[in-house]
Amino acid sequence: MPKIVDHEERRRELAEALWRVIAHSGPQAVSIRTVAAEAGLSAGALRHYFQTREELLVFAMDLSEERVVGRMREQSLSMAPEDSMVERTAGFAEHMLPLDPTRSAEFRVWEAAGHLGDLDPRLEERWIRQRGLYRRLVGGLGGLPPLEDPESEHPDPWLETWAAFLHTFVDGLALQMMVNPAQVPPETGRARLRSFLAHVESTRK
Amino acid sequence: MPKIVDHEERRRELAEALWRVIAHSGPQAVSIRTVAAEAGLSAGALRHYFQTREELLVFAMDLSEERVVGRMREQSLSMAPEDSMVERTAGFAEHMLPLDPTRSAEFRVWEAAGHLGDLDPRLEERWIRQRGLYRRLVGGLGGLPPLEDPESEHPDPWLETWAAFLHTFVDGLALQMMVNPAQVPPETGRARLRSFLAHVESTRK
Structure with a gap:
């Protein structure tokens, strides 16, 4: 062939x-x-x-997602068992933060593709996958068993609320780190993420 | 003259x-x-x-800020006394969300100016004013007396933490509403904002 x-x-x-x-x-x-x-x-x-240029940007978005998922998969194979749940969760969520040139480029692609709107045929799919990821992270923080179908609404309102909150928070943190690197340098971004995740965990106890 | x-x-x-x-x-x-x-x-x-084009964008950013502050001032004069603190706070924070064409245009200016980086001579000032606004909103939700100097760090760690969280959350919500209007239409954005503000309030009690 x-x-x-x-x-x-x-x-x-x-x-x-x-x-x-x-x-x-x-x-x-x-x-x-x-x-x-x-x-x-x-x-x-x-x-x-x-x-068209739009097809190239959609392709870039697909690649960017593949890279993020690939890095998460690697990370899940090499997690330190002594790490706290907040630290593990932060490790996953950090793949969405512009903490280095690779992730900054991914954020800029995500932002550019975001403005494609309906020209991105997979916009809705991507959103559902993202929310699924945040449901998994929040489920882990709350000590829930692994979710069978993270891309569907979960019956637990705590999980739904905090998955939406965390999704919103991480997007805002990424935006602030990109736009105001002097005010939100990597160490501030990492610390604020952990502080929020610790709060999410505390709301379940 | x-x-x-x-x-x-x-x-x-x-x-x-x-x-x-x-x-x-x-x-x-x-x-x-x-x-x-x-x-x-x-x-x-x-x-x-x-x-230069950059000077025009900085001017647009100045105008956009003036408009937001002007609307907030008007609102503070016409607030319904029977509204809850969450509802009042939401009314202020909503000036930063792309809930109509005016605010969507303001968000796009903010985003475009955000990429100017050091070419915006007032980038740091703007950030400090924004954070000051969120300190005031969170102080109100927490029942604190009006802040004398909202643009400086406050000794209460609860206020500092939640001002940073709310600032991050509102930025993320605005971004999601712009990029994914099908997933976060105005009514979803408004509801999620109120739900988060109610949570902020509850952490103080």
Whole structure:
């Protein structure tokens, strides 16, 4: 199946080129022209894969999600058993905070893709997955057994309320860290996250 | 003093033109050229007031803050005495949420100006004023006497913690309402804000 292999290989190369454009110049620099140039292709050849700038941004968003989920999976395999539940939860939530250049680039993609609105065919799906993640984190903090279906509403109103609160809080913290790094440097962001998670945990006891 | 009157009048006209560009096309459309055209001036004449696009965005941010503060002042004069403290506080905090086209445009300006970083000479000042506002809101919810100096750190750790949490929460809520209006429509945003404020109040009792 050489065709399929070629296609996957090419897609991977394009993903890397796209990510280099974003890391160097931000998502506003993403265009058919800039990504084609970075990948060493003609704009026409790139259009074989992506018709519009919006499709490139949706692809960037997909990649960004894959990277976050991949890092979380790695982390869940290597967690220190002596860590408190707040510390473990913070470790997961920190993948959504712009604590280093990789995560800052991911935030900027998320923000750029956020403005696509209905042009992102997976906007609703992404939201549901995010909320599912926060339900899992809050469930862990509350000592609940692992959720069978975290992407659906849970009967426990405590879990629903705090999953929504934590989701909102982490998004706001990420935004503040991006926009006001002097006021919310990484250590402040990390400390505020832990302080909020400790509060969430305390509301269950 | 005809010169000064002219200058103030012209500044007001420019502010209105700038705001029309933002309301119609978003802050990314702001440029010396587009604002000059909207104001019926040449780019050269506009440069008499603003040298760069960044200066225009800083001006937009100043205007946006003035508008928010003006609305809050009006509101404080017309508050219903029978409203609960959560309801009053929500009324103030809602000026920061994109609940209508005016506030959505303000959010977009805030977001665009946020990326100016050090090009905004008043970035730190704005942050301090914002935090001062949240200290006042949380102080009210906690039944504290009016704060003498809300823009400085308060000795009560409860107030400091919850002012930071509420500031983070409202920023996150505004972001989610902008990016995911289908998941966080106005009524959901308003309800989640009240639910969080009621929780803040309950932590003091």
